[in-house]
Amino acid sequence: MKQSVPSEISLEFESKTIAARQWGDTSGEPVLALHGWLDNCASFDRLAPLLEGINLVALDMAGHGRSYHRSSHANYNIWEEAEDIIGVSEALGWRNFSLLAHSRGAIASVITAGTFPNRVKRLALIDGLAPAATKDEESPDILAKAIAQRARYRHRKAKVYPTLEGAVEARMNGLFPLSEWAARVLTERGTRPLEGGFTWSNDPQLMAASTAKLNEVQIRAFISRLNMPVRLVLAQGGITNMIKKLRPILAGYENIEVRELPGSHHLHMEDGAEGIAEWFGPFLRGESD
Template sequence: MSRSPRDAFREITLDIQGNLIAARQWGNPEGVPVLALHGWLDNCASFDAMAPFLAELNLVAVDLAGHGQSYHRHRDANYTVWTEIEDVLGMADALGWASFSMLAHSRGAVIATIAAATFPERVCRLALIDGLVPPPTTDAEAPETLRKGIEQRARYRARNSKVFESLEVAVAARKNGLFKLSDDAARRLVERGVCRSGEGYRWSNDPQLLASSLAKLNEPQVLAFLDRAIMPIRLALGKDGIQGMIERIRPLAEQHPNIVLREFPGGHHLHMEESAGAIAAWFLPFLKGENPPR
């Protein structure tokens, strides 16, 4: 009996200094190692639609800290890109990967780029979806950024997650959130991203994820990281993705010959919907190191 794509993975747990990262392992355990990083407030089910097309790879899609079924940071800690980089390396070490590639979406793509730039000897290739580097801030904005981050941390630390009376209500809420999703895409994320709460369900994500960063990169810092990400990079952008994303990212990509950019139909979660197979077909030979045509 054939298995559905939802069943064609193994649930695994990665131990990072006593902190547990939940993950799904897809494909061939002997294949090219690829770590998959989802976007903000998503989870590893973000890659359910693409993973069956990438069965030749050893693909491990994780729930980042504070997301899905993974650990929550201490209440005094912060969800910053910097701490995510340490987790990425810890995940690779837990998997026994001295070197690896990454498949990443949105905020996960930003994390992947900065991790690759910081430790380029560990990262072979980047396959990115609707994300590359964070929008730069200005030095003059630093005091207000810090104030906003501190105030939001205090607010969200004490916040209780909303309780939904049923999975269907939670799916409807996710479907009609900041980034519109199909019913199937929303359902995949919700099934992975809620937990029982009394007679209903609540998001399993840490509410502190909603707080903004205490500090952000300025333009020279963003460019410094991008200049150090010297490995081959492929970037898939949604034609109807985040407003202004293509206009912001394309000039940066064109300045770096190691980055190849292609637009695909779809919104910000294009890899979960109609373009999943096409993006996977573009990424697969690249991640396998076959140096296919651009």
């Protein structure tokens, strides 16, 4: 059955609850969509309707949107997303599936596909592939920073906006500037009402640095295990120097196709959506295999 508007679904596994929107053709190719840091599944509201023949389930990842928050003693290290991604696929009854992902979600997708290459059929990535590599000698400072930030953000008082419009404006002018429409759909999904107005529903601990980070050898180990076809869209106006930094990493991987498109980091939510859909649609349906 084709769905022109999404269905709100809830996925339960291991005492966790992941909220999601299901788009498209429920008999089509199974695809999980993963958003970026501090975003939510509304990140795909513009792109999803353009992808025909796909059973697209866009997640609110842990700590984001309407999904569960990890305990105050847990972490949001990027590789821990792999367990939730596999858990969601099991809840859906999907043994094999593809991943469509943006930014932090793209990094989590590469780690998941590198860990379980027999489960992931294709990767369609938007402005993200691998985290910035760190050096081994930086590990003590990274851990110290994480512990300090976790203590700070665990007890951080929520910022309250008197109106939803105030939160939308703040999102428009955030780390990555957004159009009014993009900021609004993310804000409507990513806030909750409370006395005096609205606040973000994201887990404050998402703001804390990771307790450990991957070095170059580890990053290449995950990428080298990607035995499935990969398509990567890089935004020409996206994260500073991302294209320059990723080119050396990508050299030698013939299964990874790269296309640079005009637009900002969230180009899939703006005018870049049509170009991305044109390239990703047949790929995710398996027509280019």
